[in-house]
Amino acid sequence: MRVSLRERIRQLHRVIGLSIGLFVVMVAVTGAGMLFRESLEPVVYHGLLKVESCKNRLPLDTLIANASASNPVAGRPKQVRIYADADSSTRVLFSDNRWYYVNPCTGKVLGNEDRYGGLFGTMASLHSFQFLKKNGSVFAGTLALTFAIVLVGGGLALWIPETLRKRRRPVTIKPKLTGRAHWLSLHKTLGAYVSLIVLASALTGALQSFQFVRDALYTLTASKPPAPSPKLVVRADAQSLPVEALWQRAQALVPQPKYARIRYPGKPGDAFNFDLVARDAPHINAFSVASLDSSTGKVLRFTPYSENSLGHRIYLTALAFHYGWLSGGFIQLLQLIGMLSVPVLAYLGIGSYLRGKRPPPAPVSPRTTLALKVARKAAEAENIQSFELVDPAGKALPPFTAGSHLDVRVPGGKVRQYSLCNPPGERHRYLIAVMRAEPTRGGSRAMHEQVKEGDLIEVSTPKNHFPLVKSAKHSLLIAGGIGITPILCMTEHLAGLGADFKMHYFARSPARAAFVDRIKRSKFADRVFFHFTEDEKQQRIDLAALLQTHGPEMHLYLCGSEAFMNAVIDTALQKGWRKDRMHREYFSVERSESDNNVEFEVTITSTGKTICVPADKTVIAALADSGIHITASCEQGVCGTCVTRVLEGEPQHRDVFLSDDEKNRNDRFTPCCSRANSRTLVLDL
Numbered sequence: 207m208r209v210s211l212r213e214r215i216r217q218l219h220r221v222i223g224l225s226i227g228l229f230v231v232m233v234a235v236t237g238a239g240m241l242f243r244e245s246l247e248p249v250v251y252h253g254l255l256k257v258e259s260c261k262n263r264l265p266l267d268t269l270i271a272n273a274s275a276s277n278p279v280a281g282r283p284k285q286v287r288i289y290a291d292a293d294s295s296t297r298v299l300f301s302d303n304r305w306y307y308v309n310p311c312t313g314k315v316l317g318n319e320d321r322y323g324g325l326f327g328t329m330a331s332l333h334s335f336q337f338l339k340k341n342g343s344v345f346a347g348t349l350a351l352t353f354a355i356v357l358v359g360g361g362l363a364l365w366i367p368e369t370l371r372k373r374r375r376p377v378t379i380k381p382k383l384t385g386r387a388h389w390l391s392l393h394k395t396l397g398a399y400v401s402l403i404v405l406a407s408a409l410t411g412a413l414q415s416f417q418f419v420r421d422a423l424y425t426l427t428a429s430k431p432p433a434p435s436p437k438l439v440v441r442a443d444a445q446s447l448p449v450e451a452l453w454q455r456a457q458a459l460v461p462q463p464k465y466a467r468i469r470y471p472g473k474p475g476d477a478f479n480f481d482l483v484a485r486d487a488p489h490i491n492a493f494s495v496a497s498l499d500s501s502t503g504k505v506l507r508f509t510p511y512s513e514n515s516l517g518h519r520i521y522l523t524a525l526a527f528h529y530g531w532l533s534g535g536f537i538q539l540l541q542l543i544g545m546l547s548v549p550v551l552a553y554l555g556i557g558s559y560l561r562g563k564r565p566p567p568a569p570v571s572p573r574t575t576l577a578l579k580v581a582r583k584a585a586e587a588e589n590i591q592s593f594e595l596v597d598p599a600g601k602a603l604p605p606f607t608a609g610s611h612l613d614v615r616v617p618g619g620k621v622r623q624y625s626l627c628n629p630p631g632e633r634h635r636y637l638i639a640v641m642r643a644e645p646t647r648g649g650s651r652a653m654h655e656q657v658k659e660g661d662l663i664e665v666s667t668p669k670n671h672f673p674l675v676k677s678a679k680h681s682l683l684i685a686g687g688i689g690i691t692p693i694l695c696m697t698e699h700l701a702g703l704g705a706d707f708k709m710h711y712f713a714r715s716p717a718r719a720a721f722v723d724r725i726k727r728s729k730f731a732d733r734v735f736f737h738f739t740e741d742e743k744q745q746r747i748d749l750a751a752l753l754q755t756h757g758p759e760m761h762l763y764l765c766g767s768e769a770f771m772n773a774v775i776d777t778a779l780q781k782g783w784r785k786d787r788m789h790r791e792y793f794s795v796e797r798s799e800s801d802n803n804v805e806f807e808v809t810i811t812s813t814g815k816t817i818c819v820p821a822d823k824t825v826i827a828a829l830a831d832s833g834i835h836i837t838a839s840c841e842q843g844v845c846g847t848c849v850t851r852v853l854e855g856e857p858q859h860r861d862v863f864l865s866d867d868e869k870n871r872n873d874r875f876t877p878c879c880s881r882a883n884s885r886t887l888v889l890d891l
């Protein structure tokens with residue numbers, strides 16, 4: 207069984223989307239909130255983050271001591287954050303994982319907050335899976351990579367080739383689509399618009415999670431080998447200098463930094479680390495890094511931002527982008543749109559999936575077959591023969607209504623539809639008439655040449671796709687050629703009811719018109735008008751005249767060749783007829799070489815099997831070659847027997863069975879004749 211790469215990507219995209227979709231949505235939504243953390247936090251936590259502007263700051267050791275004293279179980283300090291703004295509090299993180307906010311000028315402790323508590327702390331925890339403690343970061347990174355590669359990359363891999371192949375404009379919204387196709391189209395279109403921005407956010411986020419990737423990035427782009435991590439070679443109990451003294455020395459390296467982080471030694475013997483953002487730094491994440499000996503204040507290592515390896519600078523810039531610290535409002539706004547699109551994409555994707563899981567449309571009418579005897583075969587006109595079918599045992603036949611047809615299995619096994627043309631209400635016989643078609647697909651010729659009186663033939667019980675409208679006050683019936691069969695049956699019925707109607711019968715000549723004597727002998731003969739002409743111009747004149755006047759309660763019933771019916775419909779529309787007042791029945795569909803078939807694929811959803819449909823084969827034929835059989839009847843898109851549900855892709859409808867609304871929904875098609883606009887159709891088989 208061959209499953210195409212494209213189908214594998216589609217399946218993976220769907221499975222991954224459904225399984226990690228909600229996690230991705232959580233990360234995206236919290237990410238959207240985090241983008242504006244720097245701007246919103248001082249508003250939401252004004253009392254903790256903002257102080258009255260002041261310049262004379264107390265020594266850091268005093269601030270740290272005050273913070274520690276405010277909570278005796280705070281533990282040891284781990285990090286201090288200092289902002290250059292005159293109205294920003296100084297923040298100290300202790301080993302209890304809480305931030306303590308201190309007024310740098312008065313030393314007053316403003317309060318404390320769990321590192322991952324409060325609105326933004328909770329968002330940060332959810333965004334990077336900190337609640338998983340040990341492996342949260344790796345989980346978040348793996349999720350981001352899976353999202354980037356499978357969902358964004360896979361989505362683009364599916365969408366780009368199809369767009370290029372069809373030479374569509376890169377991004378198109380198809381307002382005509384409905385149902386599942388509509389949801390999928392919106393999913394694809396939105397995905398195409400936001401793919402690059404969410405891809406950038408996911409990859410820059412993933413970068414934070416994998417230290418080995420960062421190390422590789424730094425090393426590969428470094429002009430000289432990175433210096434080893436500085437360690438103090440002093441006794442662990444050596445006296446440490448005041449933090450303020452170390453801070454002053456760090457400021458000698460980067461004067462008056464915009465922002466600084468002081469990271470305490472992880473264990474005795476490690477250096478004090480200072481991350482400093484210089485006044486002229488390109489962004490708030492452009493750190494210069496200094497490591498100082500805590501006991502002597504000696505600078506063990508100092509790397510200005512500009513001397514970081516290219517990889518290190520790329521990483522710091524990527525991080526700044528990820529957190530919305532880069533270039534202000536416009537990029538932040540794009541990121542916000544990208545993040546908020548993720549839940550919409552998930553909603554559309556899941557919605558389209560669920561629509562595909564709904565129960566299939568009701569099967570085409572249940573079929574009961576009858577074996578009937580040909581009681582009489584008669585020539586009704588040039589190339590037209592009638593067949594009177596009766597029950598071999600003389601039993602009454604199932605009733606039928608005006609406009610009904612039979613599916614008839616013709617010699618050779620094919621099934622064709624023929625309208626009943628005897629008066630409805632007759633139970634002792636069915637009467638059909640068959641015109642020998644030129645060119646023929648075999649059905650009408652077999653009926654003419656091989657079926658004899660006395661033969662048994664298999665037919666369905668009567669089915670009606672062309673019923674009369676019961677509420678119609680006036681009816682105009684128009685038959686073209688062999689289209690007289692259902693029209694005559696309808697006329698008999700309306701005459702029996704005493705209804706108001708007129709019937710017009712177009713044929714090339716009296717010799718080609720069937721049932722002329724029967725009509726002329728009928729009680730309704732005065733309401734039937736014959737139009738015998740081979741002159742198309744004359745036909746148009748006649749049609750224009752008879753469609754000229756019509757009341758709001760008049761219904762038009764029409765049967766004939768496709769060209770004839772199109773001419774009638776066009777004329778009727780020009781004369782102001784409403785579409786819902788026009789009813790027609792096709793008995794065949796004319797096709798031309800201009801159908802311009804192209805090859806495409808169909809995928810069987812139950813097996814994942816993908817089958818190529820060559821330009822010269824129908825879907826039904828291509829499936830049959832692979833051992834998959836769909837029941838068909840007319841094989842022309844007339845009867846609806848083969849209607850099959852479409853789960854993905856856009857069918858190219860070529861049938862006359864589905865209504866315009868049904869076609870626009872694109873969730874089913876007739877594989878006997880219809881093809882595909884998309885590269886692939888996924889069928890619910």
Ligand code: FES
Binds near residue numbers: 838840841843847
């Ligand atoms: Fe009749 Fe397809 S077989 S519509």
